[in-house]
Amino acid sequence: MTTLDELPIRDDLRGKRPYGAPQLDVPYALNTNENPYPPSEALVKAIGEAAAGVAGSLNRYPDRDAVALRADLAAFLDSDTPGLGLDVDRVWAANGSNEVLQQILQAFGGPGRTALGFEPSYSMHPIITGVSGTRWVNAARDDDFGVDPGAAAAAIAEHRPDVVFLTSPNNPTGTALDPAVLAAVLDAAPGMVVVDEAYAEFRRAGTPSALTLLDGHPRLIVTRTMSKAFAMAGTRLGYLAADPAVIEALLLVRLPYHLSAVTQAVARTALAHGAELLGTVDALRRERDGLVAWLRGEGLDVADSDANFVLFGRFPDRRRVWQGLLDRGVLIREVGPPAWLRVSVGTPEEMNAFRTALKETLS
Template sequence: MTSLNDLPIRDDLRGREPYGAPQLDVPYALNTNENPYPPSEALVKAIGEAVRDVAGSLNRYPDRDAVALRSDLAAFLNRDTPGAGLSWRQVWAANGSNEIIQQILQAFGGAGRTALGFEPSYSMHPIITSVSGTAWINAHRDEDFGLEAERAVAAVEEHRPDVVFLTSPNNPTGTALPFSTIEAVLSVTPGMVVVDEAYAEFRRAGVPSALTLLPRNPRLIVTRTMSKAFAMAGTRLGYLAADPAVIDALLLVRLPYHLSAVTQAVARTAMAHGAELLGSVDALRVARDDLVAWLRAEGHQVADSDANFVLFGRFADRRRVWQSMLDRGVLIREVGPPEWLRVSVGTPEEMAAFRTALKESL
């Protein structure tokens, strides 16, 4: 049989492994940071009706620019961050935030260009960067997984990247960036600054969004997703807010009709039921903070989290702990810095199962 090595793929792709968290049939899956609460029967019915409404015209292409959906997303961001004042022309949507990142790098990265990030951080940033032909620079985070402004500025001034990725709250650590760090990076970066806010809805009170910086920073891009707080991971809808000129740049690289009519209909219906979908966020914040306190009381090191997951350690053999928990039906994530593990915040039943499995595994 023909193997991958027999094909004339690009040299820089040889030896790579496809990205992806394990998808295993287990009682308690706490490894992909999903919202554990499914849509209500009323929302399921509304989504079914929305899909039915567009089904009769699936012989036609969808709205290529998704104007209605972008208007809904802009309205949500204006509610989430009062004073943002966004119009639909400042919002763009794609198939998950990963396609958003890909389009940004297609437009502003490429051969001879560089993107810089501060790891440990979202592992798809360097993967999509390299696949787009852009060189990746890892400038590293502080020892406590934070990122002080001075360190960030020094890295940007040294490397002069075309794209800078700042992740807040950060994945896999959960830490939010000081606003001063984002502002400092914006002041010295020659290219684009992407603030990945995939988990922004879970941030603690008083932690601001970079959306407030958009009016005076035309090279700033703030990315969001409906996969986490909105409990719509299966919809595959990511979006960004930026200056209209940035949207114009992305139009040059997007595939035509990239968002299906069904995706747009489902996403708009979810946005219309946003209060319901986001109704679990407060409970998940409380569960997260309770989990952090419990893990610390048990003697573990825990990173401060503004997301719906917690990074904890340290383990001399984290693979053994991960496997032992899996043997007990609890799937968590072996990701990030060595000696650390990450667990998504789940329902009370799931958190109880996690606590029991962890104590037994140790």
């Protein structure tokens, strides 16, 4: 059989590995930051009816630009952050936030251009950057996983990136972005500034969203997803808010009919039931805060978290700890800086299983 090395793939792809967390059949999967609460029977029925409603017209292409869905997303963002005044011309949607990021780089990155981020952060940022032919520059974070405003501005002045990635709350650390950092980056960046807010709904009270800065910053893009707080990871729906000119730029690179009729129908149904789906967020926040306190009580280092996961350590051999948990039926993520591990926040039952397995592993 032909091997990958024998194919004429791009040289910059040789030696690369596909992105992805381990997919293992375990009693407690706490490694992909999903919302652990499935949709109710009533919502399952509504989603089924929505899919059936478009099934009879699947011989036709869907709404090419998902106008009705984008209008619903704009209304949701307006309700989540009052005063935005968003409309369909300032919102875009695609197959998960990763396709949103890919389209941004296709429009504003590419050969001869540079994207800059602050690692450790979402590992798909440099991956998608590289696949788009854009050069990646890492401006490292502080020891506490924060970003210094002055250092950020200096890095931008040095590299003059076409795209800057910020993440709040940051994955895998869970830390929220200091507003002073965003202000410094917006002031210094010559190109586009992307704030990845995939976990924004989980942020603690008083933590601002970059959405409030859209007016007056036409090169600011704020990305969101329905995969996390909305408990719709299987729907694959990501979206962004930005200036109308940004949406026009993305239309130049989006594939025609990129969002299926079924995806649009399911996502709109989920938004219509948003109060139910987001009703678990407060419980997950409490579970997260309790987990942070417990881990610190066990003598471990823990990063402050505004997300639905917690980064904890430090371990001389984190692989041994990861494997010890897996041997006890608990799958977490070996990701981020060396000596640290990340666990998703689950149900009380799942968190109890994690605590028990961790205590046994460390003892």
